[in-house]
Amino acid sequence: MGTAQILFWSLTALALISAIMVLVSKNPVYSVLWLIVVFFAISGHYILLNAQFLAIVNLIVYAGAIMVLFLFVIMLMNLNTETEPQKSIWMKFFGVVAGGLLLSFFISFVISSADLKGKSAQLKEGEIGLIKTLGKALFNDYVIPFEIASILFLSAMVGAVVIGKKD
Structure with a gap:
């Protein structure tokens, strides 16, 4: 190993x-x-x-x-x-059943979409998670959504300042 x-x-x-x-x-x-x-x-x-x-x-x-x-x-x-309400045994049982169903859904989704070799073939093996590759994709392929997101963040910051400002 x-x-x-x-x-x-x-x-x-x-x-x-x-x-x-x-x-x-x-x-x-x-x-x-x-x-x-x-x-x-x-x-x-x-x-x-x-x-x-x-x-x-x-x-x-x-x-x-x-x-x-x-x-x-x-x-x-x-x-x-002392202040927390006690849950019944049926509520705990249904919680366990719902959690098990969610886990089985996630496992079946992972098994059905396990073909990852073909999807990452366009990148070289050592470049997959590097910041340089992310930057190239962000500023070449997705520059318009990136700029729209930055304008939305800027307007949210200005809105938060306006709402929080006292008269």
Whole structure:
């Protein structure tokens, strides 16, 4: 087994164990902290796939900003087990059934769309996840949608400033 395989399987084990800990943790703050570990493991997978841009964006956006937001919201809500309503056994049963159906749908979708070799044939093997390739595609093929999105973001920022400004 090579170094890449050892890293892959150790990151996979870390991601799975951390995801299970997100679900079984009684304290919601600990669940958020375990979710941050999951995001770090996923970023490690992105680096193994030579997608450095996705790894950094995953760390900055998800593990950084969104998890800090979750942490503040959970701390502000002051969740107590005494005030939480107890769910019936039927509600838990239907939740498990719905989750199993969703998982089976995802698995069948992945199996049916497993032909990935033919779709990435136009790129060279080492250029798939690089920022240079993303930039070329963004500014050559998708320049009009990129500019429209930037105008929408600019108008949203101006709108937020106008709404938040006091008279």
